[in-house]
Amino acid sequence: MNPRRARQPSDKPELARGFLGVFAYSRRALELVWTTSRPLSIALAVLTLLAGIFPAAIAYVGALIVDAVIAAIQAAPADHDALTSHALTLVVAEGLLVAALAGAQRGLSLCQSLLRAQLGQRVNAMILEKALTLDLAHFENSEFYDKLTRARREASSRPLSLVMRTFGLAQNGVSLLSYATLLIQFSGWAVLVLVLAGLPAFLAEAKFSGAAFRLFLWRSPETRMQLYLETLLAREDHVKEIKLFGLGPLFLQRYRDIFHKLYREDRDLTVRRDTWGFFLGLIGTAALYGAYAWIALSAIARAITLGQMTMYLMLFRQGQSAVSAILSAVGGMYEDNLYLSTLYDYLETPVEENAGTTVRGPQPDDGIRFEHVGFTYPGAETPTLVDVNLHIRPGQSMALVGENGSGKTTLIKLLTRLYQPTVGRILLDGQDLREWDETALRDRIGVIFQDFTRYQLLLGENIGAGDVQHFSDEARWREAGEKGMATAIVESLPAGYRTPLGKWFNEGRELSGGQWQKVALSRAFMRSRADILVLDEPTAAMDAAAEATIFEHFRALTRDRIAILISHRFSTVRMADQIVVLQDGRIAEHGSHDELMQLNGHYAHLFSLQAKGYR
Structure with a gap:
């Protein structure tokens, strides 16, 4: 399947359309953490369970302490010492539980820090590994760059966030269950009030999480422009021109303008989010103090003991915090799932499988053939190459001549299979390039592009x-x-x-x-294995004499190989066995230097103009 023709995953995933997809990527995030470090994953699970149980145990022991103190105060002298000793034993027990809770929380923090480092590296490596499998067409597509930017900016930190929220959900769920087990002894209605009081704020948080994600999607191009402006202003290969033309203040102001635009959007969303969160959070506060009054009146009516009153008040306060944490975790998981969708949207970008297996062609002396080759860049309406027919045998050299944009470099990209022809075919040693093993093919070709990497x-x-x-x-x-x-x-x-x-x-x-x-x-x-050498304007920064020397040297070293040259200097081009003149993606003229000069066409005209400039 050709990825340029396949339907690309939407930049606005189905997940963003409804809350039902909240757990869509949770399982995958958990698997990612598990495979990253099993010991740390197990430690997280155990510590999460303990951190969920200890608070309820502390509250229960606290209630026993209050009742034991009151019993000791009211006891007869003969029982006073025993009850006092019992109260002190309970205090020691609560202290041990508090220390154990602190240890569990420290352990959770340690595991999170270690996992954060390992998982961040793992996800970034996954992003880069995927990049190695992608076609050149992907990197020349602006929409794909937006997808890559989103994956690298946010999604690399989201898997751990999602997992920690999942563990936090489990921890608070265990805590809430233990609180409810004790609180239901007071009243089942108290448990129901506890759970329902946090829902309004939770629904508002979920709504604004979706809005924040949509904002994140829409402004990817602007974020990428900010990164590009940073590169222009802070890289040594741009600074000369930036200073010479006085572009620094202009680009810096453009950078600031983008920031202010993004800041206004963030500010408006944050203000609305926090305003709604405050007013809806008042419902939970009202429920808390209503429960306080209810429990206090029950103690006054002697329906419960003072120790039970203390325990129920603590349970209700901590229970409300647990409910709030659970709902916040679910809302956060929803948001993390939205952002993780961008990571997996990128990682699941379809890539055309290389099905070629040929490592040697049936006609080694045939060289390279272009047969009616045409090519149109993805998304473009005008073809870059049209009906190109060429043949170059081993030991021959070919020069490609033409104005910028005539298709010279595109032809080389097709030869190296960075792109595939839209129509026609290219053969090497009598075998279609599509049927060649990619590694074997590229071992045969040595290329230096004009924009080679430094x-x-x-x-x-x-x-x-x-x-x-x-x-x-x-x-x-x-x-x-x-x-x-x-x-x-x-x-x-x-x-x-x-x-x-x-x-x-x-x-x-x-x-x-x-x-x-x-x-x-x-x-x-x-x-050294390459028997096809391609030089795409590699000597543009040299003077004409130096270029001529290098090409003469190059020609001597490639006598038994196929050599393809692209140059705007005709003193060099004339050395080639055959010269191909490209105009608007078509072969306008084809022949040796002498043949093209006799033709007195476009090549002869350009050669004469350049020769005149050297006189």
Whole structure:
């Protein structure tokens, strides 16, 4: 299934449409925590159970203490010492229970801290692992970037939050059950009042949780723009232009404007949420003090003892807190489920399976063929390539010429199977690229794009990136560096191939644009297995003489390989065996330099204009 044609999961999940989906992701979050650390999960469960039981036990012992003290005061002298000793024993017992409760709560805090670190890393790793499986089309889609931003900003912290709310729900549920067991001895109606009093505030909280999530979904593009503006203002590769053109204050003001817009939305939601929460919370307060009056009047009427009155008052207060915590936990679980839906929406992004298994084609001497290839970018109306037919054999070189946007780089993306043709097919050694094993195919191709990555790593690792199997092989670094004409750069640096490049880390050295391009060229030669080498404007930062020298060197090193060059300098292009001129995604002219000059068409016109500029 092609992910670009498949129905993408909605950015407004079904979960957000109703409260019935509150537990939709709870099971998955629990499984995630369990598989992250079973010992910590078991410890959390046990400590949660104990933390739920101890408060009721403390309240019960407290009631016994009050009654024991009153009994000792009213007792005859002969029984006074025994009753006093009993009261003190109960005090010690309550102290031990309080200490045990404090230990359970500390243990819960410790388990949460340890799990938070492990689970945060686990979820972020899951997000990055998924990114490795995605197609280039996903990363060139703005809606997908919004989905990725949402997953990385919120969902990485939500699984633990959901699990802790689940454990908190269980803890308070155990507490409430133990409270109700004691409170029902006073009146079943008291238990009912206890539960119903917290519902209004809970319903309001659930409503505003959904509103907060919808707000989170809608403003993902603005959040991403804020992150982009931060990058522009705080990265060394942008600061020169930002300062030169005086763009800093403009971009900073735009950053502030986005913040103020988002702040106003947050403020309005928070004010409404807290206002409703306050007034609806008064219902619970009224219920609490109504119960106080009821219990006090029962004690005055001698229907219960003073110890029982103390216990019931404590049970009702703590019971109301437990009900409030339970309802808050359920509301929080609803909110966490909403945010977790964005994580799993991202993790379940459909990806086309690579079904190819071919590692060797039936016609090794046939090289590369493009047969009636056309391509349209996802979401675009105009095709980028139309009916492209090409053939290049081993030992031949081809140059692609055309204006920016004519489809040159897109053609390379199709060859490396970063994209698949919309129509037509591409063959390597007589075998359709779709049927090739992806790893085997890419082992055959060494590519340096115009916008190659400048890794903030060692110089040698920048070269070694061209072949991950030999990423740290210094002998291969030197060999590739010599082929890419980077030896002079290496000799000028204090630690040679072990010199850090870039300015992000200590002792890093920055290179000139031309030096970086020689490093990138060496990276292409790192993959010695590759018999197809593609250079997409890799020498744009060099002068014409240096570029000509490099391409002459490149041509000598690729005599038995397929070489594809993209360049705007025709003094270099003329070296190729065949030249393809692209216009508006179509092949306008095709032939050798001499043939195209005789044709006196678009290529001859461009060549003459450029040659005139050098005179």
